[in-house]
Structure formats: C-alpha cells, structure tokens
Amino acid sequence: MLLIRKKRGLGAGKINGPGGKLEPGETPLQSAIREAQEEIGVTPSQLEERGLLHFQFTDGYSLQCTVFIARAFTGEPIETPEATPMWFDIDGVPYDDMWEDDQYWLPQVLAGAHFIAWFEFDGEKMLSKDVRFV
Numbered sequence: 001m002l003l004i005r006k007k008r009g010l011g012a013g014k015i016n017g018p019g020g021k022l023e024p025g026e027t028p029l030q031s032a033i034r035e036a037q038e039e040i041g042v043t044p045s046q047l048e049e050r051g052l053l054h055f056q057f058t059d060g061y062s063l064q065c066t067v068f069i070a071r072a073f074t075g076e077p078i079e080t081p082e083a084t085p086m087w088f089d090i091d092g093v094p095y096d097d098m099w100e101d102d103q104y105w106l107p108q109v110l111a112g113a114h115f116i117a118w119f120e121f122d123g124e125k126m127l128s129k130d131v132r133f134v
C-alpha cells in the first residue's frame with residue numbers, strides 16, 4: 001500500500017494517505033486525485049469511496065474527510081515539499097505512526113468495508129469515537 005509521511009500542516013510527521021482540502025467547486029473525488037498528484041506525483045485510478053470521517057477538535061476546529069482507496073496509479077512516486085511516499089505491506093500498516101483513529105476503521109476498509117465515523121480530538125489525543133460500518 002502506498003502511503004505518505006506528511007511533512008507539513010495538520011498531522012505533520014504522521015503516516016497517512018495523500019489528502020487535503022477541497023478547492024472551490026471541486027468534488028471529493030477530484031480533490032483526492034489532485035492531492036495525490038501534488039503530494040507524491042502520481043495519478044490514482046479505480047478509486048472507491050469507502051467512508052466519511054467527522055473530526056471535532058476541542059479548540060472548535062472541525063473537519064469532514066471522505067476516504068477513498070485507489071487500486072492503481074500512473075506515474076512514479078516522488079518526494080515533494082509536502083510528503084514522502086512510502087510503501088507498506090497490507091498486514092504491516094504502521095498504526096503507531098498514524099492518527100489514533102485510523103486503527104479503528106482502516107483495517108476494515110482494507111478488508112472491503114464502508115463506514116461513517118465521528119471522533120473528538122484534543123490536539124492529537126482521541127477523546128471519543130463512534131464508528132459505524134454500513
């Protein structure tokens with residue numbers, strides 16, 4: 001599985017999938033493809049929408065994320081100022097280096113599941129979770 005180590009912004013230092021904020025007029029699918037291009041120089045294809053994440057931070061910040069997996073890509077993964085590309089075995093996902101909530105939905109997503117989830121965070125500390133597989 002091709003992931004990134006994020007170099008700046010929210011979650012800097014963590015392993016994650018490529019991702020980021022929607023630009024005006026953009027769909028989540030278009031944004032997912034653009035972010036992978038910008039962050040590691042690849043164009044993902046055969047994307048599948050698998051989940052919806054809702055994060056509420058104690059400082060008032062909140063965000064909603066749409067989760068996709070991609071079955072293929074074109075291009076060669078490259079390091080950019082935003083991210084370093086990294087390959088992992090499906091059974092060696094580095095949950096200790098990822099956002100705390102990922103361990104509660106990514107294993108199921110990799111096994112084929114769809115989900116919707118709500119999490120509360122104080123900084124990088126998860127305070128509560130509600131994960132529903134649908």
Ligand SMILES: Nc1nc2c([nH]c(=O)n2[C@H]2C[C@H](O)[C@@H](COP(=O)(O)OP(=O)(O)OP(=O)(O)O)O2)c(=O)[nH]1
Pocket residue numbers: 008009010011016017018019020021022055063065099100101102
């Ligand atoms: N897997 C996972 N991803 C998360 C969690 N929390 C969280 O913000 N993210 C993702 C959503 C975004 O892709 C990214 C947050 O980064 P950001 O808001 O600074 O956005 P960015 O710098 O990547 O985007 P941009 O400014 O380039 O558009 O991390 C989480 O708990 N798990």
